[in-house]
Amino acid sequence: MSLLEHLNKDFESRVRLGIMSILVVNEWIDFLEMKDHLQVTDGNLASHINALEQKKYIEVKKEFVGKKPKTSYKATKTGKGAFEKHINALEKLLRG
Amino acid sequence: MSQELKDDLQHIRKMMEQSSRFISLNGLSGVVAGVVALAGAFVAYYILQKSSIDYFQDYSGATGVGVVTQLTLLAIVVLIAAVGLGILLTVNKTKKQGHKIWTSTTKKLLVALFVPLIFGGLFCLAAMYHGHFIIMAPLMLVFYGLALINAGRYTFSDIQNLGYCEAFLGVIAMFIPGYGLVFWALGFGVLHIVYGLLMYQKYR
Numbered sequence: 001m002s003l004l005e006h007l008n009k010d011f012e013s014r015v016r017l018g019i020m021s022i023l024v025v026n027e028w029i030d031f032l033e034m035k036d037h038l039q040v041t042d043g044n045l046a047s048h049i050n051a052l053e054q055k056k057y058i059e060v061k062k063e064f065v066g067k068k069p070k071t072s073y074k075a076t077k078t079g080k081g082a083f084e085k086h087i088n089a090l091e092k093l094l095r096g
Numbered sequence: 097m098s099q100e101l102k103d104d105l106q107h108i109r110k111m112m113e114q115s116s117r118f119i120s121l122n123g124l125s126g127v128v129a130g131v132v133a134l135a136g137a138f139v140a141y142y143i144l145q146k147s148s149i150d151y152f153q154d155y156s157g158a159t160g161v162g163v164v165t166q167l168t169l170l171a172i173v174v175l176i177a178a179v180g181l182g183i184l185l186t187v188n189k190t191k192k193q194g195h196k197i198w199t200s201t202t203k204k205l206l207v208a209l210f211v212p213l214i215f216g217g218l219f220c221l222a223a224m225y226h227g228h229f230i231i232m233a234p235l236m237l238v239f240y241g242l243a244l245i246n247a248g249r250y251t252f253s254d255i256q257n258l259g260y261c262e263a264f265l266g267v268i269a270m271f272i273p274g275y276g277l278v279f280w281a282l283g284f285g286v287l288h289i290v291y292g293l294l295m296y297q298k299y300r
Contacts, residue, residue, distance in 0.1 A: 014104065018107060018108075021107075021109075021111040021115075022111050022115040024112070025112045025115060025116040026115055026116055027200075028200070029115070029200060030200075033199055036195075036196050036199075037114055037115050038111070087108065090101055090104060090105055093101055094098060094101050094102065094105070
C-alpha cells in the first residue's frame with residue numbers, strides 16, 4: 001500500500017480535517033466560529049489548533065475587539081498545499 | 097477502511113460548504129417580499145389613477161410634485177416591509193437550524209449585497225433629482241440584479257440566477273420606456289415569488 005504514504009499523519013483526526021476544510025475556503029476565522037462549525041469543546045479544538053500551528057499549517061492572529069480578546073486563524077500556503085495533497089490521496093484510495 | 101475515508105471526505109465537504117456559504121436563506125422571504133412589492137405596485141397605480149393620470153394611456157412623465165412625494169413614501173414603506181419581513185423569516189429559519197446568524201459569511205454576504213445597492217441607490221436619487229423618473233425602474237432592477245449576482249457567491253447559487261433575471265429585465269425595461277411600473281412589479285414582485293417558491297421547495 002504505497003498509496004498510504006501520501007496520507008498526511010497530521011490530518012488523521014476528524015477535527016483537524018474540519019479545521020483545515022474551513023480554512024481553505026475562508027480567509028480569517030475566529031475561534032468561536034470554528035467551534036460552532038465543528039461542534040467540539042474548547043480544549044479539544046485548542047489542542048488540535050496548536051498542533052497545526054506548530055506544523056506551520058495555520059497562522060494565528062490575536063487582537064482585542066473592545067475589551068474582549070479575539071483569536072483568528074488562517075491557513076498558510078504550506079497548510080493549503082499539504083491539505084490538498086492529503087485530499088487527493090484520500091480520493092485516490094477510494095477510487096483504487 | 098473505505099467507509100471511514102468516505103465519511104472523512106463527506107465531513108470535509110460539509111465543513112467547506114457550511115463555513116463559506118449562508119445556507120439558511122428562507123425561500124418564504126422571497127415570496128413575502130414579492131407579495132409586498134406587488135401590493136405596492138397596485139397602490140402606486142391607484143395613486144396615479146387618483147391624480148387623473150391613466151398609467152396605461154397617456155404617460156408623458158409629467159407628474160405633479162405631490163404624486164412624486166406620495167410614490168416616494170410608498171417606495172420607502174414597501175422597502176422597509178419587504179426587507180424587514182424577509183430578515184425576520186430568515187433569522188427564524190437560522191435559529192431553527194441551530195446555526196449562528198452573525199458569522200463572517202453573513203457579514204461578507206451583506207457587504208457584497210449592499211455595496212452595489214448603496215451606489216445604485218445614490219445613482220437613482222441623482223436621476224430622480226434631475227427628474228428622470230422614467231428610468232427609475234430599469235435602474236433599480238439593474239443595480240439590484242448586480243447586487244444579487246455579487247452576493248450570490250456567499251449563498252445558494254439560485255440567488256445569482258435571480259440576479260441575472262432581474263438585471264436582464266432591467267435592461268429590457270430600459271428599451272421600453274413608460275412601462276416602469278409593470279417591469280418593477282414583474283422584477284420585484286413576480287420574480288421574487290417564483291424564486292422564493294422554487295427555493296422553498298428545494299431547501300426545505
